Amino acid sequence: MRKVLSYVLIIAGLLILLYPKASEWYDSRQQAKLLEEWETASFDETAVQQAQQQYEELTDLFNEEAENSGLVETESLPTTTPQVTEAETRAAPIATISIDKIKLKLPVVEGATQKNMKSATAHLTETTKIGQVGNAAIAGHRMRAKGKLFNRLGEMEIGDKIVVETRDGAYTYIVYKVSIVEPTDVSVLNYNNKDKLLTLITCDPIVNPTHRLIIHAKMQA
Numbered sequence: 001m002r003k004v005l006s007y008v009l010i011i012a013g014l015l016i017l018l019y020p021k022a023s024e025w026y027d028s029r030q031q032a033k034l035l036e037e038w039e040t041a042s043f044d045e046t047a048v049q050q051a052q053q054q055y056e057e058l059t060d061l062f063n064e065e066a067e068n069s070g071l072v073e074t075e076s077l078p079t080t081t082p083q084v085t086e087a088e089t090r091a092a093p094i095a096t097i098s099i100d101k102i103k104l105k106l107p108v109v110e111g112a113t114q115k116n117m118k119s120a121t122a123h124l125t126e127t128t129k130i131g132q133v134g135n136a137a138i139a140g141h142r143m144r145a146k147g148k149l150f151n152r153l154g155e156m157e158i159g160d161k162i163v164v165e166t167r168d169g170a171y172t173y174i175v176y177k178v179s180i181v182e183p184t185d186v187s188v189l190n191y192n193n194k195d196k197l198l199t200l201i202t203c204d205p206i207v208n209p210t211h212r213l214i215i216h217a218k219m220q221a
């Protein structure tokens with residue numbers, strides 16, 4: 001009986017140690033699948049929602065991810081590691097975002113949800129379409145792992161280039177402002193009727209976030 005109990009404790013300990021790595025591997029695999037899907041799939045727009053509401057909901061999404069990035073309690077662990085199933089539904093990529101300075105290339109999906117943002121960045125639905133006059137907003141988690149999602153976004157400076165590629169073409173934006181704002185500051189979504197703007201949104205600081213890091217960029221003339 002004691003041997004059985006010992007084996008059970010050993011297995012439980014291994015699950016606790018392996019779960020974070022398995023989860024990280026799963027998210028990375030999903031990200032790779034989205035990028036591969038972007039290369040082969042046709043562009044498909046999804047239904048429209050309110051942009052401001054999605055921006056406000058980012059607070060809950062960022063907070064939830066911050067909590068999930070902390071220490072994992074035993075009772076919250078699943079009995080098995082995450083499995084990839086064909087039946088699992090996920091958003092199709094509408095674009096890719098590349099920033100050479102921070103060695104970033106990520107898929108962009110439509111709609112800021114926790115599921116979408118686990119392995120991709122998300123275009124806030126009903127903000128301007130990428131490449132058009134107005135303000136296109138893209139949100140992403142700022143993970144603790146070096147280089148994971150928007151982890152290195154804090155290294156961005158004025159003059160840096162951001163390239164977003166859609167099915168309509170590739171668009172180059174130049175950073176003109178970097179700011180840290182309150183989560184309630186929706187003015188970051190403001191725009192005029194002449195400039196083609198891009199706004200990248202993530203949490204700040206990485207650990208115990210209380211604010212948002214905003215990268216403001218404008219398309220080259």
